[in-house]
Amino acid sequence: MNYTEKIREIAARLLENGQVDMVMAWEKGDLEYQTIPFIARTVDEVSRIVCDEYSIHNLSNYLLRYRDGKEKIAIVVKGCDSRGIVRLLEDNQIARDRLYIIGITCDGVKDPLRAMRQHSGFEKVEKPEDGLAAKCLDCRQPNPVIYDELLGEEQTPRGGEDRFARIAEIEQMSADERYKFFESLFSTCIRCYACRQACVACNCRTCIFDETRPQWVGRETSISDNFMYHLVRASHMAGRCVECGECERVCPVNIPLMLVNRKLIKDVNEFFGPYEAGMEYVEGRKPPLSVYRENDPDDFL
Ligand code: SF4
Ligand code: SF4
Ligand code: SF4
Incomplete structure (x- = not known):
């Protein structure tokens, strides 16, 4: 290029x-x-x-x-x-x-x-x-x-249709196996926030992870605080991640963050889809989970 x-x-x-x-x-x-x-x-x-x-x-x-x-x-x-x-x-x-x-x-x-x-x-x-x-x-x-x-000339996408194959395998694990799997991944996170800084979808002016009054998420690199960070980050990406891969690229300890992003993409696809974030701009259109209607189901609250 x-x-x-x-x-x-x-x-x-x-x-x-x-x-x-x-x-x-x-x-x-x-x-x-x-x-x-x-x-x-x-x-x-x-x-x-x-x-x-x-x-x-x-x-x-x-x-x-x-x-x-x-x-x-x-x-x-x-x-x-x-x-x-x-x-x-x-x-x-x-x-x-x-x-x-x-x-x-x-x-x-x-x-x-x-x-x-x-x-x-x-x-x-x-x-x-x-x-x-x-x-x-x-x-x-x-x-x-x-x-x-x-x-430039039009290019052919390389990504295969099986981008959710690894996610489906992880879904088949028992709860204990999944916990151990993610524990081993996230225990190495040093909470440098490079993944947040590189992400175009992480664009809140005030980030929950920077707040100290109240401190919503602990700042230790303990497994529970790390889990909390990654769960919150991933859920904020639901329906919004554009799969640019920058978060994973910049991670200094090589945590495969796209695995987590793709799980959320797969779920949004299944619940609201088919849906691919950021593929087209239509003025006024919002991604799933970014709009609220009074009659939205909320029995879980
Ligand atoms: S792949 Fe998704 S979560 Fe990662 S930097 Fe890009 S938009 Fe953000
Ligand atoms: S992921 Fe981005 S940088 Fe890589 S081939 Fe696709 S368009 Fe190019
Ligand atoms: S870039 Fe990697 S080490 Fe840094 S906070 Fe994100 S996942 Fe953790």
């Missing part, structure tokens, strides 16, 4: 004619396998823009930093990132007319951490897809679902 020159041209045009105040893209980091988020605000800065095989960050999350402003923002989005834009629009986090969306079709990006391990000889590259990020091996939407300008 290399859209660098085309994106520089578009960015220069948009900044020069005053159509936008900034362009969100990526620039090269210190190492060959690092490409990091970058915001160009002047035509002179456009030459720093890079869009290559390591442009892995979902930039739509960065729009939250500007949600209270008035700037017009151009943003480059891959397929998965574009679903994040839909998430923000549906959640009223930013107005559509403040955005100029440059969509790029995507044949996969490489994971810089894997590249670093491969570079250092800790991991072998045996097949071409060995370098691809885990989220790209299971990509369901490589083509942007919302854009003002589109670059």
Whole structure:
């Protein structure tokens, strides 16, 4: 994937004619396998823009930093990132007319951490897809679902129909087996909140996990506090997770968070579906569990 020159041209045009105040893209980091988020605000800065095989960050999350402003923002989005834009629009986090969306079709990006391990000889590259990020091996939407300008040829999704197969296996476990399974996963969580910070759907201004009066969730890395964190995080994602895979990618202890996200996606599909979050933006439309009617069943309360 290399859209660098085309994106520089578009960015220069948009900044020069005053159509936008900034362009969100990526620039090269210190190492060959690092490409990091970058915001160009002047035509002179456009030459720093890079869009290559390591442009892995979902930039739509960065729009939250500007949600209270008035700037017009151009943003480059891959397929998965574009679903994040839909998430923000549906959640009223930013107005559509403040955005100029440059969509790029995507044949996969490489994971810089894997590249670093491969570079250092800790991991072998045996097949071409060995370098691809885990989220790209299971990509369901490589083509942007919302854009003002589109670059690239249409790509075929890689994700198979069996993305719930592992979930179904876990559902078959006994309650004790399931407890042990999740205990072993979540006992390693260090509560760094990187998964929350990277998530476009975690966009509350006040997060329950930061509150101290009252302190809803304990801050120890004990298994009960960790369970509580992950249960609350997962349930807040129900019907809203756009499967961008960023939470799992950034976890420093490799907790497979997509397992939990997919369980909620599977349940929402079964109860309200079929439903895929963030696949289409229709003004005023809300995801399941985001609207309330007085006659909703609530016998469980
Ligand atoms: S998940 Fe899909 S759209 Fe996103 S970076 Fe990977 S291949 Fe591209
Ligand atoms: S929960 Fe994870 S996969 Fe879902 S939207 Fe947030 S970062 Fe993306
Ligand atoms: S990124 Fe990983 S370690 Fe950090 S809070 Fe999330 S699950 Fe826990």
